[in-house]
Amino acid sequence: MSKGPVVILTALNLEYQAVRQKLASPQMHRHERGTRFEVGTVQGTTHRVALGLTSKGNHSAAVIAERAIQEFSPVAVLFVGVAGALWDATGLGDVVVASHVYAYHGGTSEDEGLKARPRVWEAPHGISQLAAHLARLNDWSDSASGHGDAPQVRFGAIAAGEVVQNSRISAEAKWIRQHYNDALAIEMEAAGVAQAGHLNGAPVAIIRGISDRADGTKNSADDRSRQPQAAANAAAFAIRLAVELAAEQEETAVHEVSAMPQDDRLRSSDTVGRPVSNTAHNSTVGIMAGSVTGSSVHLNTAPQESGPVNLIAALKGFRENLGRHHAEGALDKETYREALADLDSALRSAEGNTRDTSMRAAMTLRRLRGLVTECPALLAELVPLIAAAGDRA
Incomplete structure (x- = not known):
């Protein structure tokens, strides 16, 4: 198992700040190609988190995610931020944890219309189980938020495309709901991060706070006021998940050492x-080779105290x-x-x-x-x- 930190990536500065404020003493870490991360510990713990900003889009998210994986060998990669809801059942401010991710822009254009050819990545079983457990405990949200009812954690598909979806009546919006009607949320980075994790053998979790309904209100004043809270909710759950992932990794490492002969x-x-210590007289000593010629070698010959x-x-x-x-x-x-x-x-x-x-x-x-x-x-x-x-x- 990896001995690195948990990596948390975001696409927007708003999302980045929501995570950063939960870290103690973040220190800048510069990748050799110029990408900057910050590494700190979760407040009140010794568990490390490496935080990075990808910018918008699946392509840039994939590049930065792979760079972070290569740089830190993380326990897991969490992609955290806001998203639009595709269905009214998902409340504003709720947190959606991806059970699987659709790259929905894959397709083939034919005479009778656009046929869907998506790529799909499932969330790792262990992370899904842990996230579901934390959702049941329901002790992750910020008690001081003061924004109405406590947010709910929902598990389901997330659709990731290449354009901002801000309509429920456009041809593309109808096509998405027709072919991906189990998706709870829609955004623009999850597919890139999931692919990077898949290629590099790193567990990936996508965690999104719902800030709008992808219905034409994305740039409204109400949406601008909801975005910070949605980002804060996603960050709170992600940090709780990161702490548990790091603690599990630590326990595994201890058990591995304890189980050694x-x-x-x-x-x-x-x-x-x-x-x-060793003593050799007129001799050739090859400890690394396991050979001793013409001499005696003493390695900690004194009996060990058993008290x-x-x-x-x-x-x-x-x-x-x-x-x-x-x-x-x-x-x-x-x-x-x-x-x-x-x-x-x-x-x-x-x-x-x-x-x-x-x-x-x-x-x-x-x-x-x-x-x-x-x-x-x-x-x-x-x-x-x-x-x-x-x-x-």
Whole structure:
């Protein structure tokens, strides 16, 4: 599974700002070709999100989505923003999560009319299941929005084309409703993002807040007032989904490390400076080749203590290993700074040596775990320390 952040992409600045305001300390990240992303953590968590702007249209959305996937190796890509409703049953302000996406402009023109030849991408099963679960919990919307009834989350098809649809009586509007009558919403980017995810093996979710009914009112004053709330609703649900996706990825990484045979765990931790010593006299030593000629080699021959972990000493040792990973480039500056702050906080709590301080140390170390999931060796070293802090509580 990917160790990267969740990528969230939007087409409009309005949508971008709705997501950005939910991130703590976003930092600019520049792709080598000039595309700019911002990477921050979801407020109140350690889960990272990379945010990018694609501009309008399936083509530009596909290019930027693929660039983001290649750059970040994300847990998932979420495309977030506003859309028009195709049917009255979908309320203004509601959030539509795509069960599948139609690229509806595929077709063939024949004497009796335009025949539909769409491309279709289904949403990944795991993301659909998680989104449905969050919708049932119904704890994702901003309580302070103050805009009437709470928005509903609806699941269904989304139609993605190449033109702005702002009529219910035009020939194209009638054609869309005839051939894609199960689509709940219509927009212009989902097909490009879905294709990029398909080609690169990245899970994609399309999340749209309904701002209009594609009925000629798209540029009205009412629509301009509804767009910000629709964008905020979509952003709120997307952020909730992003946090859960990142948490699931973190738990999977921990289970993978815990399930390793002990020898594999030790090997995975060699890069964090686990003490290794060797003595060779008049000899040739080929450790990497697994050969020793004419000498003896001693690797940690001292017996390991089997007693309880000395948590204070272990945390101080982990601090040195954290610095080593940063120096070697395995941890970027911002991640290292946040990880160091969490570690120092856990160390102070552990030195308190009471049940409450030990509990705080364990909670802080769990937050720290989310920052080092990209470093299996650090993760393997941290897991028993979390357990040791919990045992003291």
